[in-house]
Amino acid sequence: xxxxxxAAVATLSLRGRPRARTAVSLAGGLGYVLAVAAIDWYVVLAxxxxxxxxxxxxxxxxxxxxxxxxxxxxxFMLSMAAVVAxxxxxxxxxxxxxxxxxxxxxxxxxFLLLGITGAFLTxxxxxxxxxxxxxxxxxxxxxxxxxxxxxTRAAFWYxxxxxxxxxxxxxxxxxLYATTGTLNMAxxxxxxxxxxxxxxxxxxxxxxVGLLLSVFAIKAGLVPFQFWIPGxxxxxxxxIAAMLAGAxxxxxxxxxxxxxxxxxxxxxxxxxxxxxxxxxxxxFVGPLLFVLGAASVLVGGVGAVGRDSIEGVLAxxxxxxxxxxxIPVAVAATASxxxxxxIAVLAALVYALNHALAKGLLFLSVGAVxxxxxxxxxxxLGGFAGRAPALSxxxxxxxxxxxxxxxxxxxxxxxxxxxxxxxAGSAPTLAVLLGGSLLTIAYTTRAWNxxxxxxxPDVVENATVDPVEVAVLVALAALVVGVGVGFDPVYRFADVxxxxxxxxxxxxxxVAPGGEIA
Amino acid sequence: xxxxxxxxxxxxxxxxxTFLVMRRDLVRVVWGLSIVSQAANVYLLAVGGVERGxxxxxxxxxxxxxxAPETADxxxxxxxxxxxxxxxxxxxxxxVLSYRVYQEHGTLDVTKLGDRQ
Numbered sequence: 001x002x003x004x005x006x007a008a009v010a011t012l013s014l015r016g017r018p019r020a021r022t023a024v025s026l027a028g029g030l031g032y033v034l035a036v037a038a039i040d041w042y043v044v045l046a047x048x049x050x051x052x053x054x055x056x057x058x059x060x061x062x063x064x065x066x067x068x069x070x071x072x073x074x075x076f077m078l079s080m081a082a083v084v085a086x087x088x089x090x091x092x093x094x095x096x097x098x099x100x101x102x103x104x105x106x107x108x109x110x111f112l113l114l115g116i117t118g119a120f121l122t123x124x125x126x127x128x129x130x131x132x133x134x135x136x137x138x139x140x141x142x143x144x145x146x147x148x149x150x151x152t153r154a155a156f157w158y159x160x161x162x163x164x165x166x167x168x169x170x171x172x173x174x175x176l177y178a179t180t181g182t183l184n185m186a187x188x189x190x191x192x193x194x195x196x197x198x199x200x201x202x203x204x205x206x207x208x209v210g211l212l213l214s215v216f217a218i219k220a221g222l223v224p225f226q227f228w229i230p231g232x233x234x235x236x237x238x239x240i241a242a243m244l245a246g247a248x249x250x251x252x253x254x255x256x257x258x259x260x261x262x263x264x265x266x267x268x269x270x271x272x273x274x275x276x277x278x279x280x281x282x283x284f285v286g287p288l289l290f291v292l293g294a295a296s297v298l299v300g301g302v303g304a305v306g307r308d309s310i311e312g313v314l315a316x317x318x319x320x321x322x323x324x325x326x327i328p329v330a331v332a333a334t335a336s337x338x339x340x341x342x343i344a345v346l347a348a349l350v351y352a353l354n355h356a357l358a359k360g361l362l363f364l365s366v367g368a369v370x371x372x373x374x375x376x377x378x379x380x381l382g383g384f385a386g387r388a389p390a391l392s393x394x395x396x397x398x399x400x401x402x403x404x405x406x407x408x409x410x411x412x413x414x415x416x417x418x419x420x421x422x423x424a425g426s427a428p429t430l431a432v433l434l435g436g437s438l439l440t441i442a443y444t445t446r447a448w449n450x451x452x453x454x455x456x457p458d459v460v461e462n463a464t465v466d467p468v469e470v471a472v473l474v475a476l477a478a479l480v481v482g483v484g485v486g487f488d489p490v491y492r493f494a495d496v497x498x499x500x501x502x503x504x505x506x507x508x509x510x511v512a513p514g515g516e517i518a
Numbered sequence: 519x520x521x522x523x524x525x526x527x528x529x530x531x532x533x534x535x536t537f538l539v540m541r542r543d544l545v546r547v548v549w550g551l552s553i554v555s556q557a558a559n560v561y562l563l564a565v566g567g568v569e570r571g572x573x574x575x576x577x578x579x580x581x582x583x584x585x586a587p588e589t590a591d592x593x594x595x596x597x598x599x600x601x602x603x604x605x606x607x608x609x610x611x612x613x614v615l616s617y618r619v620y621q622e623h624g625t626l627d628v629t630k631l632g633d634r635q
Contacts, residue, residue, distance in 0.1 A: 126597055133604045140611060149622040156544070156619050159612050163551040164539070166608070170558040170601055177594065178565040 029089040032113065036082040040075045040493075052500065052510040054123070067123030067184060067511055072500030073349075074120045076493060077254050080353050081116050084246035084360040087476050088239035091364050094468045095239055095371060105145075112138035112243060119251045123511055124184045125173050125212075128255065132169070132219070135248060136162050142240040143232045154231035161228050165218045172211035179204050186511035189263045189504050206281050212259060213285065220252030222326060223295035226319045230303070233315035238367030241311065245318045246360040250352055253325055257345065260285050260333055262504050286333030289326050294432040296323030301439025305446065309377045310366045313447045314359065317402065320436055321355045327433065328417050331424045338502070340423055346498035347416035353494070354401060354413035357483065361398035361476040365391060368469045369451060378450030388465040392452045394473035399444035401480045404437065409483035412491070524564045531557035544616040544626040551612060555605040562598045 043053050052071040070078075089109065115135025122128050140162075144155035177183055180191050180200050191198045192205065218225040233241045264281045300320025307313045325348050332344035368391055373381060397408065404414030414437065421429050483490050500506070535557055538550025620626050 126600070130600060130604070133608075137607070137611070140615075144615065144618070147618070147622075152615065152619045152622050156612075156615050159608070159615060160539070160547060160551060163608055163612065164554060166604070167551075167554045167558040170555075171561060174558070174562040174565045174594070174597070177597075183593075 026089060026093055029086045033082045033086050036075075036078045039070055040079055043070050043072065043075050052506060054510050066127055067186075068121045069123040069186075069507070069511060070121055071503075071507060071510070072493075072496040073254070073257065073498075076349060076353075076497035077120045077250055078117065079493075080250060080356045081113070081120070081247040083479070084243060084356050085113050087360055087472055088242045088246075088364065091242075091367060091469055091472045092237075092239040094466050095237070095367055108138045108141055109240075109243075111135075112142070112240075112248070116247050116251055120254060123186065125176065125188070126183050129166070129169050129173055132251070133166065135251065136166075139236075139240070139244060139248060142236045142244075144235075145237050145240070146235070151235040154228075154235035158228050158232045161218065165215045168211055169215040172208045172215065175204060175208040175211070179208065184511065185258070185263050186508040190508050192264065193504075206284050209259070209264065209281050209285065210288075213256065213288065216252045216255040216259070217292060218252070220249055220256065220322050220326070221296075221319055222292045222322055223299045223319065224292075226296065226299060229319055230307075230312060230315040233318065233363075234309070234311035238311075238363050238370065241314075241366075242360040242363035245314075245363060246356040249318065249322065250356060253322070253329075253348070253352055256289070256326070257329060257348070257501055260329065261341075261345065261501050262507050282333045286330050289330035289333060290426075290429065293323040293326035293330055294429060296320060296326065297432055297436035298323075298439075301436050301443070304443040305439060307443075310369065310447055310451055311363075313443050314362050314366065317440070317443060318355075318359060320439065321351075321359065321402070323436065324414075324417055324433070325352050325355065327429060328420045331420045331426070331429075335424065340420070342495075342498050342502060343416070343423065344420040345501050346494050347413070347420040349494045349497050349501075350409075350416050350490070351413035353483070353490070354409040354480075357409060357476065357480050358398045358401035361394060361473060361480060362402070364469070364476065365395040365398065365473055368465060368473060371469065372465045378447075381451045388470065390470045390474055391465055394470070394477040395452065396448065397477040397480055399448055401484075403440050403444055407481070407484040409480050409487075409490075411484060412487050521564070524560070528557055528561050528564065531560065542628045544619060544628065545613075547628070548609065548612045548616055552605065552609040555601070555608070559598050559601050559605065562594050562601065565594050 039053075052069065054070075055068040056066070092105065092109065112135055115131050115133075115138060118131035119128055119135060122131055140155060140159050143158050144151055173183065176188065180188055181198075182188055182191060191200055195201070214225070218228075221229045233244060236244060260282060264285065297320050300316050300318065300323060304313045304316035304320060307316060328344040328348040328351070332341045332348070335341040335344060368388075369381070372388070401408040401410035404410040418430070418433060421433060531553055535550045535552075535554035538546045538553060541547060541550065616626065623630075
């Protein structure tokens with residue numbers, strides 16, 4: 001099975017050379033979705049699914065060989081990325097021809113996808129670093145895509161920030177290797193569970209985990225690492241912004257979840273930092289994520305209300321929404337009972353899915369609006385509802401999903417998040433979440449009024465909306481509704497993913513590190 | 519002794535890199551970034567053991583039994599090779615990008631860049 005996957009990844013990197021790149025690229029996107037569906041089926045959905053599959057690259061055994069691991073969590077994240085990727089690929093195919101000289105767009109898009117795929121599937125920390133870099137290099141170019149003054153500046157800050165982050169990531173990885181003598185995540189988990197048995201002094205692990213967390217938080221755009229997001233998101237072309245918000249950002253979330261629960265959950269490392277104390281690094285991770293998540297919800301929400309263009313609102317809203325994903329993760333990290341932990345991770349995953357779909361939809365709508373009207377500033381826009389009803393409805397559905405109105409996908413995401421927080425019994429967090437939801441209503445309403453309501457200025461009056469772009473939007477909107485209405489299978493998939501995320505022992509067993517070197 | 523010197527060098531590199539990243543000139547920022555990533559590489563190498571490793575201190579050698587020759591940990595060296603390649607590409611890209619910023623904005627001064635819209 002994973003041979004299929006590796007083949008998909010390999011062709012992904014080779015594709016794009018030919019001139020007929022649009023067609024090839026679309027076929028590749030479709031192939032990618034099929035490959036991901038195959039993985040989903042094989043790993044999770046099939047009646048006799050093993051729940052986890054591993055592939056040792058080059059047949060070198062773990063922990064020294066490179067391991068690819070697909071479990072429920074990876075499969076869930078991959079499916080999410082695949083949906084967003086296919087939508088934005090189709091969208092780009094229509095969007096792109098308006099900008100000539102952009103021969104590198106599709107190959108880079110696939111490299112971005114390749115990096116994301118690799119990050120979801122890799123079984124060791126250093127390869128996670130490498131895949132991050134693959135993903136980031138592609139995204140750097142996209143941020144600088146239009147080549148205007150504003151875009152190069154945004155790209156420069158994005159690059160500079162990520163170079164520093166990469167250096168920190170290396171420090172964390174190197175430190176973990178020095179402390180534990182392994183880079184394989186399963187092996188790491190095994191050794192940290194029983195540090196004495198392996199003759200390891202686990203003391204520095206907590207600090208190193210802090211370093212890694214800060215790196216992942218940068219990727220996920222959590223406060224206080226959020227400052228690059230508005231510039232980068234509004235500088236990138238809308239389909240790429242959809243990818244950045246829908247898939248790249250989720251890699252940061254995935255890494256946090258993976259590191260926290262698969263690697264660290266069983267760790268027997270005493271933590272005592274004065275304020276927090278416990279016998280696992282999670283005791284340190286949990287409160288930290290609480291603070292970061294709550295700050296993100298507030299900063300993102302407040303920031304979004306005051307923007308003057310749709311991209312600005314959406315970029316800030318991304319910061320806020322990531323807070324909604326991270327808070328349940330924090331609940332899970334501090335949870336005492338395994339049941340609550342599972343529910344909280346489940347909530348985070350469902351919300352992440354909702355955010356990927358809804359934000360992808362919204363960013364693509366911005367692309368359509370910009371294509372049609374040539375601007376995305378509120379003061380120049382208005383009255384789109386009359387001109388392009390389908391586009392408006394799609395945007396409206398996305399906005400409602402962000403707010404969390406039933407029966408859309410957002411409702412279940414929000415519901416589960418609140419459920420987890422209520423069960424954890426944390427009143428201040430609940431207050432923050434409620435405040436964040438109110439802010440969401442405020443800024444989506446504002447975006448809606450500014451762009452789609454009111455009198456139509458000339459640019460809108462003369463605008464023609466591309467039918468294929470709208471078709472993509474309507475399809476995504478239908479998916480958002482579909483996920484909400486037919487929530488049951490999605491819930492079961494997310495449940496499998498959450499269980500897999502917490503099943504460190506199963507993960508270790510499947511990867512089977514520590515085998516003899518052939 | 520070697521370990522001590524290495525530690526000092528790594529510290530100094532990080533300090534220098536951080537100092538340069540804080541400068542107003544974009545090219546210096548790029549140099550700072552490149553120095554920080556080199557410092558991380560040296561740190562990785564130092565992790566591998568300054569002393570000669572044996573099969574006890576170097577996990578990879580365990581499979582070869584005690585007969586293995588004395589050596590430093592090859593895993594970190596592989597890591598550093600990868601990191602150097604990545605860092606090289608990034609530095610090149612950042613330099614090109616800063617040239618582009620200069621073309622677009624006519625300045626490399628960070629404070630002036632911030633003011634313009």
